Amino acid sequence: xxxxxxxxxxxxxxxxxxxxxxxxxxxxxxxxxxxxxxxxxxxxxxxxxxxxxxxxxxxxxxxxxxxxxxxxxxxxxxxxxxxxxxxxxxxxxxxxxxxxxxxxxxxxxxxxxxxxxxxxxxxxxxxxxxxxxxxxxxxxxxxxxxxxxxxxxxxxxxxxxxxxx
Ligand code: FES
Numbered sequence: 001x002x003x004x005x006x007x008x009x010x011x012x013x014x015x016x017x018x019x020x021x022x023x024x025x026x027x028x029x030x031x032x033x034x035x036x037x038x039x040x041x042x043x044x045x046x047x048x049x050x051x052x053x054x055x056x057x058x059x060x061x062x063x064x065x066x067x068x069x070x071x072x073x074x075x076x077x078x079x080x081x082x083x084x085x086x087x088x089x090x091x092x093x094x095x096x097x098x099x100x101x102x103x104x105x106x107x108x109x110x111x112x113x114x115x116x117x118x119x120x121x122x123x124x125x126x127x128x129x130x131x132x133x134x135x136x137x138x139x140x141x142x143x144x145x146x147x148x149x150x151x152x153x154x155x156x157x158x159x160x161x162x163x164x165x
Contacts, residue, residue, distance in 0.1 A: 033093065038127030040101075045093035050103035054086045058158075059151030065139040069095050073103065073140075073147040082106050082114055087143075094133040098140035101125050111148050117141055 033042050054074035064070040069091030076084035085106045087099035101122050106114045122137040123129055129137060154161045 036130060037094070037097075040125070040127045041094060041097045041129065044097040044100040044126070048096050048100040050086050050100055050107075051088065051096070052086050053088060054084070057086075057147075058154075059147040059149075061143040061146030061148075061150060063139060063143045063146055065135060067091075067135065069136070069139065071095065071099055071139050071143040073099070073143045075106070075147045075151060077111065077151050080111050082109055082111065085144075087140075091136065091139075094129055094136045095139065097126060098122055098129075098136045099143075102137075102140040102144050106144055111151070115145060115148060117144055 030042065030046070033045070037045070053072075054076065057074035058077040059075040060072065062070065062072045069089060071087060071089045071091065074086045074088075075082050085103035087103050089095045089099050091099075102117060105117050105121065105125060109117075119134065119138040119141045122140055123134060126137070
């Protein structure tokens with residue numbers, strides 16, 4: 001049998017089950033990610049907690065980082081305590097992981113405590129990130145601060161929030 005025939009056969013075998021191919025590609029991507037990132041990062045990237053928008057939030061932060069990724073954080077706050085936090089992002093897997101972690105860390109905290117959730121705190125909770133992904137944690141920390149600032153800006157006059165829209 002010619003070498004050309006072998007190649008044609010191989011192509012046919014490879015394309016015979018697209019579902020299997022997709023599953024294999026996905027498994028390979030996850031395996032690669034596990035070599036680079038901690039288990040916590042991979043878990044939150046694949047299954048992010050707290051992702052989504054929030055109806056009538058008490059505080060919203062939205063920042064686009066120097067890399068071009070944007071994160072939004074939505075907070076529900078009662079008596080200066082964060083009772084619920086969601087995030088959205090158009091960023092990569094590590095941005096998703098940091099958004100998921102920062103909203104988890106902020107939930108249940110008084111705003112004074114939540115302001116202490118720095119880039120380092122997020123990195124520690126995630127088990128670290130590679131050098132070139134550390135800025136994702138800074139984006140998450142800054143976006144949380146922006147959402148708290150937004151809450152404080154409207155705190156004494158909450159009616160202004162709906163008036164401006
Ligand atoms: S790659 Fe820029 S925030 Fe994640």
